Amino acid sequence: MEEKNSIVGNKPGLNPMLLGGLVLLVIIVVGGVYISLQRNSGEEKMDDAEKAAPAVMQVVPSSSPSSVMKAESATKSFVLETGSFYFTPDKISVKKGDTVKLTVTNKGGMHKFVIDEFQVKTLLPTGKPTEITFVADKVGTFEFYCAIGQHRVMGQKGTLVIE
Ligand SMILES: [Cu+2]
Structure with a gap:
């Protein structure tokens, strides 16, 4: 019984740990993806606003659309x-x-x-x-x-x- 236990405890003992680690990794990765997805959908407006500001600054010097808007x-x-x-x-x-x-x-x-x-x-x-x-x-x-x-x-x- 002790030998079996020790064998069972040693050999598969590593696998459960590895499996456990993998499962943890998967949970972390999947969880991270979910959280980032939720953040993306939740902060879509914020992201747009944040992206819009630098984009405008880059676009203004060379863009024709802004000069068209000014012409109106x-x-x-x-x-x-x-x-x-x-x-x-x-x-x-x-x-x-x-x-x-x-x-x-x-x-x-x-x-x-x-x-x-x-x-x-x-x-x-x-x-x-x-x-x-x-x-x-x-x-x-x-x-x-x-x-x-x-x-x-x-x-x-x-x-x-x-x-
Ligand atoms: Cu006055």
Whole structure:
């Protein structure tokens, strides 16, 4: 009994260990594949977004598609004057997708040009034109204003209409 046991314990004893190891490997590999598959399907949007960013950066310098897209939208330029406490003109209308280029000259006083919805926030040095460019990527009526003190309430504001 002891001999048989030892034989049984020795010879097949290696095989179960090997088998066990193989089974473990298979479980790890299969499990890994499953997990990666689940991650892929689950994070598809994330992956796309992550891939899209570098792809765009690579594509932009040499691509014709992006220039075609740019050709569809226009750059709309406006010359504005501002001071205490006004913007002239105080209404700007563009089309959705337009690139809006504002040249704002501060005639006097400390003023800022702000459009919250487009992350525009620029200090306007006195006496020289300041260029502000952003893409009108959403439809709506937005306010541009000066963020210094009470200037906005005192009338230093205007309307941006995007159709
Ligand atoms: Cu101001």
